[in-house]
Amino acid sequence: MDDTNALPDLSMRGKNCLITGATSGIGKVTAMELAARGANIIIVGRSVEKCESTLAEIEAKTSNANLDYLVADLSDFNSVKNLAKNFTNKYSKLSVLINNAGGIFMRRADTADGIEMTWALNHFGYFWLTGYLIDVLKSTTPSRVINVSSDAHKRATLSGPPNMHDKMPIGYLTYANTKLANLLFSYHLAYNIKSTGVTVNAMHPGIVATDFGSSNGIIGKAIQMNAKVFGVKPEVGARTIIQLASAPELYQVTGKYFVNGRELLSSKTSYDTKLGTKLWQWSVDVSRRHGMDTKRIEFLR
Ligand SMILES: NC(=O)c1ccc[n+]([C@@H]2O[C@H](COP(=O)([O-])OP(=O)(O)OC[C@H]3O[C@@H](n4cnc5c(N)ncnc54)[C@H](OP(=O)(O)O)[C@@H]3O)[C@@H](O)[C@H]2O)c1
Numbered sequence: 001m002d003d004t005n006a007l008p009d010l011s012m013r014g015k016n017c018l019i020t021g022a023t024s025g026i027g028k029v030t031a032m033e034l035a036a037r038g039a040n041i042i043i044v045g046r047s048v049e050k051c052e053s054t055l056a057e058i059e060a061k062t063s064n065a066n067l068d069y070l071v072a073d074l075s076d077f078n079s080v081k082n083l084a085k086n087f088t089n090k091y092s093k094l095s096v097l098i099n100n101a102g103g104i105f106m107r108r109a110d111t112a113d114g115i116e117m118t119w120a121l122n123h124f125g126y127f128w129l130t131g132y133l134i135d136v137l138k139s140t141t142p143s144r145v146i147n148v149s150s151d152a153h154k155r156a157t158l159s160g161p162p163n164m165h166d167k168m169p170i171g172y173l174t175y176a177n178t179k180l181a182n183l184l185f186s187y188h189l190a191y192n193i194k195s196t197g198v199t200v201n202a203m204h205p206g207i208v209a210t211d212f213g214s215s216n217g218i219i220g221k222a223i224q225m226n227a228k229v230f231g232v233k234p235e236v237g238a239r240t241i242i243q244l245a246s247a248p249e250l251y252q253v254t255g256k257y258f259v260n261g262r263e264l265l266s267s268k269t270s271y272d273t274k275l276g277t278k279l280w281q282w283s284v285d286v287s288r289r290h291g292m293d294t295k296r297i298e299f300l301r
Pocket residue numbers: 020021022023024025026027044045046047050072073074075100101102103121148149150151204205206207208209210211212213227231
């Protein structure tokens with residue numbers, strides 16, 4: 001029988017899903033739900049204890065024992081590089097990569113790589129991990145990359161690559177700029193790998209009552225209080241990620257922005273291909289300076 005038009009296997013059973021920021025909030029719910037659908041779950045977290053207790057909870061609730069964790073600080077270049085190496089040493093396939101770990105920082109802090117913390121975690125965490133895993137994603141098609149952004153991107157003022165030496169406005173504005181960067185990154189990558197069978201989509205989870213922002217002292221408490229009063233539960237916030245990761249009908253949809261389970265337009269600036277290319281080029285340059293072999297991701301559009 002000629003099966004050239006047959007659909008690929010689109011079930012989640014036995015599929016490797018790598019999820020960052022899965023020790024808490026919407027990432028944890030996503031890991032739980034994908035485990036319940038039979039996927040092999042590999043979570044990324046900074047603490048062994050938190051990773052182990054998260055996996056114990058997932059196994060107890062789903063009876064899925066195909067669970068693993070890798071420890072990494074996603075704001076640190078060498079840590080992400082080692083994470084990708086540890087992943088590819090252990091696994092030859094990756095069906096779903098969920099870039100979710102992110103944060104907001106009210107005080108300026110720079111990483112050991114000399115990158116402002118919000119940019120390091122929210123942008124470079126996604127850029128480096130996806131860049132290092134692009135080959136394994138391409139060899140596991142159909143495969144999906146899901147980038148957790150935020151509606152906060154609409155408040156962004158980014159008009160070019162940020163200058164790390166500038167006195168950067170930290171807090172909400174830098175957060176908004178990095179969430180716009182998530183969209184520029186997603187659309188640029190989706191465009192450049194569109195014929196490979198790897199899809200790239202971005203989403204906004206809504207205002208969600210999680211630990212988000214909690215490391216910012218009194219302001220952090222206010223952020224959390226706001227989310228508790230006005231936000232939805234993590235189970236609701238995670239729904240669109242789970243849909244993007246697993247819905248069979250979305251397996252060829254790429255370069256889109258989803259909110260509440262629906263494809264929506266993001267801000268006008270997020271579709272600025274000149275800005276997207278500049279941000280990409282800057283990200284490649286910064287990454288190369290840290291020793292990344294960037295040949296596979298030098299897309300100039
Ligand atoms: N909550 C909202 O209202 C909201 C709204 C829009 C968008 N978002 C986006 O949703 C995503 C997830 O947020 P959430 O609300 O679920 O927040 P959360 O409960 O604070 O979870 C954040 C996760 O990221 C991990 N993480 C933080 N810094 C890390 C680092 N340097 N290296 C590795 N992992 C790190 C944390 O792990 P540890 O256990 O190591 O701390 C935690 O698992 C973020 O990208 C955020 O921008 C959230």
